[in-house]
Amino acid sequence: MNRFESVIADIDNENAQDPNLNSEGQPEGLVYGVRMSAQLDEFLPEASEYLKIAARAQHLRRWEIPREAYPLDRKGYLTWRTELKRFHAKLAGKLMEKYGYSELEVQQVGNLILKKNLKTNADSQTLEDVVCLVFLTYYLGDFVNKHAGEREKILSILQKTWTKMSEKAHQKALAIAFEPKIRALIADALGA
Structure with missing residues (x-):
C-alpha cells in the first residue's frame, strides 16, 4: 500500500x-x-x-x-x-x-x-458540498422523521444547507430521488 x-x-x-x-x-x-x-x-x-x-x-x-x-x-x-x-x-x-x-x-x-477559506478555496467548498450532499442523500429522511413536529426547524436547516452549497452541488441535490414528502419540504424551503 x-x-x-x-x-x-x-x-x-x-x-x-x-x-x-x-x-x-x-x-x-x-x-x-x-x-x-x-x-x-x-x-x-x-x-x-x-x-x-x-x-x-x-x-x-x-x-x-x-x-x-x-x-x-x-x-x-x-x-x-x-x-x-x-x-x-x-x-x-x-x-x-x-x-x-x-x-x-x-x-x-x-x-x-x-x-x-470556505468561499475562496475550491477544495474547502467542494468538501462542504460533499458534506451537504451526503446529508441530503442519506440522513435528511431520518432528520425529518426525528423532527416531524418542527416544520420551521426543518425548513431552516434545509435553507442553511442550501446556502452552504455551490451551484454545482445544487444541481446534484435537485437530482436526488427524494420521496415526495421530502421533495415538498425542499421546495417549500427554497420557495419554489
Whole structure:
C-alpha cells in the first residue's frame, strides 16, 4: 500500500471502532466515511489526495465528543462543532504524519477539515458540498422523521444547507430521488 491508501485504511480502522451502529449493524463512523469518499468520487473524480483524506476523516472518531457534552442551545451546538473539527483535523494529521506526510501537507488537510477559506478555496467548498450532499442523500429522511413536529426547524436547516452549497452541488441535490414528502419540504424551503 502507498501512503495514501495506508492513511485511508487507518481512518477506516479508527472509525470501525464506533460503538454506534446503523440499522444493519455497521459502525456509523465507518459508513459515513465511506459515503463521503463515494460522494466525492462522484462529485469531483479528479479530487486531490488532500481533499480525499479530508473527506474520509470528516467525522474521524466523532463519537468521542458527544453532542450531549455541551449545552443543548445554539451556542453549545456551535462550540461542539468547532471542537469536533479541531479534533478530526488533529487525528487526521497524526495518521498522516505516521506515513511521512509533511507538516505542510498535514496543514492542508487540517485546513479543509476546519473549513478554512470556505468561499475562496475550491477544495474547502467542494468538501462542504460533499458534506451537504451526503446529508441530503442519506440522513435528511431520518432528520425529518426525528423532527416531524418542527416544520420551521426543518425548513431552516434545509435553507442553511442550501446556502452552504455551490451551484454545482445544487444541481446534484435537485437530482436526488427524494420521496415526495421530502421533495415538498425542499421546495417549500427554497420557495419554489
